[in-house]
Amino acid sequence: MSPSGAGSSGITPLNALLLIIVIGGAVAAVFGPQLLPSQLAGGIEPLALPPGAGHLLGTDSLGRDMLARLLEGMRTTLFVGLAATLLALVIGTLYGAAAGLAGPRADETMMRGVDVALALPFMILVILLVSLFGRSMLLLFIALGLVAWLPLARVARAGVHNLREEPYLEAARMMGGSRGYVLRAHLFPQLGAPLAVYATWMLPVVMMQEAFLSFLGLGVAPPRASWGTLIADGVARIETAPWILLSAGGSLALWLIALHLAGERLARRLNVHRTTGALERTTAAGEPDGGEATA
Amino acid sequence: MKLLRRRLLASLPTLFAVITITFIIVRAAPGGPFRDEKAVPEAVRANIEARYGLDEPLAVQYVKFWRNLLTGSLGPSFQHPERSALGVLVGGAVPSLILGVAAALVALLLGLGGGTLAALRPRTSPPVSAVALIALAIPVFVLGPLLIRLFALELGWLPAALWGSPRHLVLPALTLGLPVGGALVRFWRTVLTESLDAPECIAARARGLTDLEVVRLHAAPRSLPLLLNYMAPMIAALVTGSVVVEKIFAVPGMGRYFVDSALARDYPIVIGATLIYAVALLVVHTMADLAHARLDPRLHREHNR
Amino acid sequence: MTAGMKLTDVRVYYSSSEPVLDLPILEPEPGKITVIAGPTGSGKSTLGHAVAGLLPFMGARAVGTLHLGEHALPLDSAKKWRGICGKLVRWIPQEPARAFTATRPLLGQMLEGIDDDLKVNEQLVTLLEVAGLPDPPELSRSYPFEFSGGMLQRAALVSAFLPDPMIVVADEPTAHLDPPRSLDLARTVTRLVRQASVTLLWITHDLRMASAVADHVVFLSEGRIEAEGEPGLLLDPSRYEPLPIVYASARLAQPL
Numbered sequence: 001m002s003p004s005g006a007g008s009s010g011i012t013p014l015n016a017l018l019l020i021i022v023i024g025g026a027v028a029a030v031f032g033p034q035l036l037p038s039q040l041a042g043g044i045e046p047l048a049l050p051p052g053a054g055h056l057l058g059t060d061s062l063g064r065d066m067l068a069r070l071l072e073g074m075r076t077t078l079f080v081g082l083a084a085t086l087l088a089l090v091i092g093t094l095y096g097a098a099a100g101l102a103g104p105r106a107d108e109t110m111m112r113g114v115d116v117a118l119a120l121p122f123m124i125l126v127i128l129l130v131s132l133f134g135r136s137m138l139l140l141f142i143a144l145g146l147v148a149w150l151p152l153a154r155v156a157r158a159g160v161h162n163l164r165e166e167p168y169l170e171a172a173r174m175m176g177g178s179r180g181y182v183l184r185a186h187l188f189p190q191l192g193a194p195l196a197v198y199a200t201w202m203l204p205v206v207m208m209q210e211a212f213l214s215f216l217g218l219g220v221a222p223p224r225a226s227w228g229t230l231i232a233d234g235v236a237r238i239e240t241a242p243w244i245l246l247s248a249g250g251s252l253a254l255w256l257i258a259l260h261l262a263g264e265r266l267a268r269r270l271n272v273h274r275t276t277g278a279l280e281r282t283t284a285a286g287e288p289d290g291g292e293a294t295a
Numbered sequence: 296m297k298l299l300r301r302r303l304l305a306s307l308p309t310l311f312a313v314i315t316i317t318f319i320i321v322r323a324a325p326g327g328p329f330r331d332e333k334a335v336p337e338a339v340r341a342n343i344e345a346r347y348g349l350d351e352p353l354a355v356q357y358v359k360f361w362r363n364l365l366t367g368s369l370g371p372s373f374q375h376p377e378r379s380a381l382g383v384l385v386g387g388a389v390p391s392l393i394l395g396v397a398a399a400l401v402a403l404l405l406g407l408g409g410g411t412l413a414a415l416r417p418r419t420s421p422p423v424s425a426v427a428l429i430a431l432a433i434p435v436f437v438l439g440p441l442l443i444r445l446f447a448l449e450l451g452w453l454p455a456a457l458w459g460s461p462r463h464l465v466l467p468a469l470t471l472g473l474p475v476g477g478a479l480v481r482f483w484r485t486v487l488t489e490s491l492d493a494p495e496c497i498a499a500r501a502r503g504l505t506d507l508e509v510v511r512l513h514a515a516p517r518s519l520p521l522l523l524n525y526m527a528p529m530i531a532a533l534v535t536g537s538v539v540v541e542k543i544f545a546v547p548g549m550g551r552y553f554v555d556s557a558l559a560r561d562y563p564i565v566i567g568a569t570l571i572y573a574v575a576l577l578v579v580h581t582m583a584d585l586a587h588a589r590l591d592p593r594l595h596r597e598h599n600r
Numbered sequence: 601m602t603a604g605m606k607l608t609d610v611r612v613y614y615s616s617s618e619p620v621l622d623l624p625i626l627e628p629e630p631g632k633i634t635v636i637a638g639p640t641g642s643g644k645s646t647l648g649h650a651v652a653g654l655l656p657f658m659g660a661r662a663v664g665t666l667h668l669g670e671h672a673l674p675l676d677s678a679k680k681w682r683g684i685c686g687k688l689v690r691w692i693p694q695e696p697a698r699a700f701t702a703t704r705p706l707l708g709q710m711l712e713g714i715d716d717d718l719k720v721n722e723q724l725v726t727l728l729e730v731a732g733l734p735d736p737p738e739l740s741r742s743y744p745f746e747f748s749g750g751m752l753q754r755a756a757l758v759s760a761f762l763p764d765p766m767i768v769v770a771d772e773p774t775a776h777l778d779p780p781r782s783l784d785l786a787r788t789v790t791r792l793v794r795q796a797s798v799t800l801l802w803i804t805h806d807l808r809m810a811s812a813v814a815d816h817v818v819f820l821s822e823g824r825i826e827a828e829g830e831p832g833l834l835l836d837p838s839r840y841e842p843l844p845i846v847y848a849s850a851r852l853a854q855p856l
Binding site: 123124125128129204208232234239245250252256257260 | 440573
């Protein structure tokens with residue numbers, strides 16, 4: 001009794017709000033730091049100032065404007081998140097599609113590999129990697145991307161596997177389309193929806209992971225800011241300067257919630273339903289049409 | 296029991312992979328445990344490294360490591376040479392385990408309870424979902440300090456950090472368990488709702504069972520395999536989160552040692568901790584699979600009438 | 601137990617604004633078998649759900665009342681049906697294989713919702729014998745997946761007559777059975793109904809079978825009662841244009 005329905009009920013107020021938060025936040029993060037350079041507040045002793053005159057969100061412990069720092073931090077975390085998600089998408093799709101198109105034995109081996117890899121305590125290994133190899137944004141998003149691609153490969157493989165059987169692909173082939181053409185014109189568009197949805201779900205997770213690592217001191221190094229480092233700063237000063245944690249932590253929480261919700265709504269719009277394992281795309285009539293859950 | 300043996304055997308390659316990967320990563324990393332110390336003369340440093348066997352070729356170190364491992368030792372901790380790495384880790388494992396179990400209980404209670412409520416009373420579903428979403432989207436390292444601020448600093452009901460009494464367990468367990476519980480709520484709600492629509496459950500209702508009875512006797516048992524599948528990622532999430540929670544609340548657990556040791560290049564501890572985490576995950580996986588097999592009578596009744 | 605039942609002002613909606621079922625009144629004769637017949641989509645299963653009090657769980661919106669003895673039960677309220685659903689009204693689902701949860705023992709499920717153990721045991725033994733099923737100890741050890749569809753159908757049937765319902769709704773009980781078994785089941789049911797003096801609603805699209813068991817027939821089409829009356833009604837081709845194929849092969853059934 002799930003409410004599918006390719007329905008667009010237009011833009012509801014909540015959807016509008018979500019769009020504003022998500023897009024607005026992204027724009028602010030990308031362009032903000034240019035407009036609001038975070039210089040020191042001046043004066044001999046840099047102090048943490050509460051919200052007030054001149055500083056909308058107060059200043060951090062080194063006297064830099066909180067809002068500016070926040071925008072910079074958002075930018076870092078967002079960048080890492082996007083890069084990692086993109087990396088994961090590329091690797092995952094290629095691997096999964098390859099497995100789906102390959103013969104049964106290769107398919108089986110490749111996916112068993114993924115399953116085994118998923119059983120490993122990956123975040124632990126990521127923490128390991130990052131703590132040992134030093135703090136750099138490059139390493140960060142590569143490491144996170146390498147963790148994130150595994151479930152994506154499952155989705156891609158399931159999608160390809162199912163679509164293989166579709167009669168219209170046979171028809172396309174018989175009409176003279178080469179394998180490449182069939183892939184490009186038919187397979188990928190169908191895969192697009194579940195993958196897009198998965199990516200929108202993946203992004204907040206990866207961003208949270210980046211913030212997590214930065215919080216532990218394993219992410220980007222100062223003076224570069226990341227949402228995580230700002231929050232760490234806030235935690236340290238929770239008694240004396242609570243506004244740091246509130247603005248940094250609150251904004252991250254808000255952002256993640258907005259992304260999650262937006263991802264859900266997108267999923268509903270595109271008729272992708274989260275079944276027991278992977279993602280399934282159903283047509284308006286409710287029949288499965290794309291990737292299916294693999295056991 | 297045959298199944299148990301089979302699963303254990305299947306896990307060995309994974310364990311092997313974990314150990315090897317960890318070893319490679321750790322040794323491939325630049326820097327060594329003693330390089331960052333304040334000015335130590337080259338000769339002295341070489342000496343110390345030799346003593347720990349760090350100057351030998353990697354392959355040799357790898358073999359030696361395995362030999363030690365199989366006799367049950369991880370070697371001494373580099374940071375605290377007087378203590379064995381294994382000893383340090385085991386000491387830390389206890390608080391981590393307690394915290395983990397407590398957090399898992401929180402997550403299960405809230406997750407299953409909330410999910411069941413939302414499934415049985417669809418009108419409560421939107422608010423429950425919303426709260427669950429907030430719970431799961433707030434990062435642990437934001438939630439923790441906020442809880443500390445509220446319950447420890449402002450209200451003074453609970454201790455802010457450290458370890459020692461059951462009261463110290465409350466905030467860390469809540470911090471770790473709430474986000475996982477939030478995710479579980481939404482999962483269980485979806486699963487249970489679908490299960491309740493099945494013909495078997497309708498038939499059960501027709502026999503006069505109440506909501507809770509239908510859930511307990513029919514809908515939940517049918518959904519159990521899915522829940523068991525969910526356990527493994529759930530535990531993984533708890534493990535990951537615990538690293539940060541232990542830091543925030545100064546819990547003397549494995550997570551705290553792990554990060555510090557990684558930064559200090561204390562290889563035995565780092566490898567040991569990774570191993571323990573990997574083993575824990577594999578154990579959970581295996582138990583879930585076993586439970587699955589136990590609970591489904593179809594898998595052990597062969598005859599048909 | 602015999603008592604009167606009456607459905608009034610029933611209108612059931614699923615997702616569209618057209619009612620799936622629209623019955624101003626339906627009053628089956630107590631203690632008799634009333635067949636609800638009609639083509640697919642005529643709303644007969646919905647009628648079965650309505651009488652069994654299951655509409656709230658099917659995602660339907662409904663208005664109307666079931667009058668049972670001195671009870672007046674609104675069709676859209678699960679709460680008011682507590683104590684009635686499963687006690688005074690029992691329901692046999694369409695798909696026997698999915699009437700019981702596969703992973704729990706069968707007997708336990710058959711006895712669900714029944715409080716009075718002592719009274720039931722004797723009855724159970726008799727019913728099981730009549731239905732040709734194994735005895736209670738064996739049933740309590742067995743799981744639904746170990747039985748054939750036909751046996752499960754009979755188990756559901758037995759379960760429906762416990763302990764002492766006023767009304768039993770059977771939703772296409774012979775749909776998954778071959779003709780000899782169908783006839784067997786029909787005989788069993790008739791026997792049970794007479795024995796327990798239960799009002800039985802037999803929902804089917806198998807008109808031949810229906811005419812064999814019916815004391816009374818209600819013919820539904822597109823959610824409305826098109827005709828009511830004697831069993832012979834079912835076999836009168838001139839009344840029913842939509843079903844020429846069925847009537848082409850209809851034969852008078854053997855008297856039971």
